[in-house]
Amino acid sequence: MSRPGSSPNEKGVKQNGDPGGHLSVFTNAHTAAESPETRLWSAFKKDTHKRRVYLAGREYYSEEGKTFELCLVRKIKQQLSADPTLRPEYPSSLGLTEYIRRATEMTLGRSCQAVVEDRVLGIQTPGFTAAVRLGAELLRHCNDVCAAWCGPVYLSSPCDDSLAGIFQAAGIQDIREYYYWDDMQRCVCLEKLLEDLEKAPEQSVVVLSASAHYPTGADLSQNQWAVITKLIMRRRLFPFLLLPTQALCYGDLERDAWPVRYCASQGMEFVCAQSFSHCFGLYGEAVGHLLCVLKQSSLLLSVRSQADKIVKSLWAQPPVGGAHVVTTVLSNPAHLVEWQEEVKHIVERCMLIREVLGDRLRLLGTPGSWDHLTKQGGLYCHTGLNGEQVEFLSKRRHVYLQPSGCLNVSAINGLNLDYIVESIHLALTTSP
Template identity: 80%
Template sequence: MNRPGGSMDEKEGNQNGDPGGHLSVFTRTHSATVSPETRLLSAFKRDTQIRRVYLAGRECYSEEGKTFELRLVGKIKQQLSADPTLRPEYPPSLGLTEFTRRASEVALGKSSRAIAENRVLGVQTPGFTAAVRLGAELLRHWYDVCADWRGPVYLSSPCDDSLAAIFQAAGIQDICEYYYWDDKQRGVCLKKLLEDLERAPERSVVVLSASAHYPTGADLSQNQWAVITQLIMRRRLFPFLLLPAQALCYGDLERDAWPVQYCASLGMELLCAQSFSHCFGLYGEAVGHLLCVLKQSSLLLSVQSQVDTIIRSLWAQPSVGGARVVATVLSNSAHLVEWQGEVKCIVARCRLIRDILRDRLRLLGTPGCWNHLTQQGGLYCCTGLNGQQVDFLSKKRHIHLLPRGCLNMSAINGRNFEYIADSIHLALTTSL
């Protein structure tokens, strides 16, 4: 029973103008650590310099500096909006059947043995991050029911800053790193990578980028994949593959997914998170997909029921707009040819930027070898600049890029190219 005079908290609340007489339940909420991307974007927005440049974005940009839009996608959106047979109704919790079927095919190949043997479960998700989260939830469930499977999750160093938090949010707290990018040789260091995975406990989960590694753009070669997969099978590790920007390395969905097809061809069980937001320009629709390749078809129904249960507690149903666009393109050969033509133009532009940036730095006499710029692929690139040089670019030249000098190649265009190249040269030659 409350006293007529009220508690001290109530009186304090009234004195502070709280009509309810109570402190907020959020009073003791602490501010979360700001991600590098959020911090960089805030710094860029506060920057008042006319020549400021933002190279840390994740979207694919056109030569005009705007988010890339595909003409075909625009046409299909108009057609779908005018289709009288499409009714506003909830989709199944696992997503549109045609979308999941096509997404599985472009990851595993139409002639995939796993698909033919009914060992594949595809699930539509609201974006790439949601696909990773769903996979993490499945892993946590398997940890809970399998007493001998308690291995940690291994992430590449560096990797997407959100990955560790996604696994931790799913209840997996044991997160480790394996060596990936080497600043001195400016590329993937296979030797140290293998050493780290060799020390990983059996049943550990290894998160590997199949293509378009973020944030470095440095992908494993087919020979390196052959070595790594042998270690994974011998050490009984579990591969969780990532396709965050499928098709934007080679301009071809299946070629970018070669590592997924290779692992499946070896009979490996795996999870694979895919995103179609980049390659279709569907950023607002957030079109993702989680692929589960199982050992036996007899496991499919039980895994599907577990996925359905997890989804109902996370997002219930995915949105259908973007998935319909993707399914329409992938199921029509004429659309697919037109779409690939547009995507190949994006890829060709990024490759051209890499070539001319390398040549420009050589022409300026910039210290170091810049061949790694053209050896990487996709939207992202790791220049290999150190922290001091990145700070110089940010503070003195108003060029905002990620740690280790990682940047989005598509954000470079004809208007800012020379300024960026000259600034990188100055960062390496100016005494700070």
């Protein structure tokens, strides 16, 4: 109760509920612009049409339209939860030793010269994005030209929308693009790609997708990799490789990792950001890894110490649940065979969807060639549809693709295939 003659505000509580009358430190905060992916998902959720279809997701979807959990992974999770030897404790800042060893062997192979010479550093990270961020931080802190190095970093056009922001958050502001996807020919254009990299200043970082390029699904051939790596070495550029879905492109661990192994075989120095969340169905577990292949083993200790310092300022320790699952599979030959069979089934289903989608479009007489659908790999593909056609699909047909015309093929199933084919046909024959 207030004393006579006083008001409730005398105790420093203003009528607007602001204690002490001070403005919030967040008063001038501006609402961040929504990413295209967020806007698309918001539009889909508001759509009440009974036949709406979301083809822009990043997970693998089963024939029933649900995110897929591998049978083996479910079984191992149950086993681990009942294992009395696993105690809740903090891991090292750089992650679980056995996980790092298995992840490195899975990507580079046991006989890799860099591994034998002890000039490979593996670091467990909480997901793929964290691996990219750590790689960017290491480059900024360890670059041998200047302590204030801040780029340039070259990204493919198109690429994952979040990549530029990750490098910028690490203090690298000079972000540029190199030509990758040719909309007219519907394939990778090596000639223009090489032209752009030829102009890149020495010490530039070139971000390259090792397999299952996101969002196009179009990968470089082995011959193209040979040409590009020669240019990179001659121009003294630094490759930053991306491997977010190993085994989900070709259904073969070694084939998906071939570009990484090839770069290592050429004596190149590089980093490679990886994720095992996709290929193990561990979407909420954040299972990432960063590989650093160095020129000399003498550099290992200093790079490790830098990584340790950076990690402690970003996430302190990575989560271990998903890493235990991955380690259990990769260290057991029987589990490894079973896991590869499940992954192979996923890849075969995605390829079948590509073939059926192309065949149905041809049968309808849909304009254009659809051969590129089966030349791409992984979960994503570039349809070749332009912005107006993509907008027609969402506004008129309630079918949601990425603005670039890319889609997740696993989201297509027996229930929505005919509707999607019909919608794409209408987009190409009736939209402006």
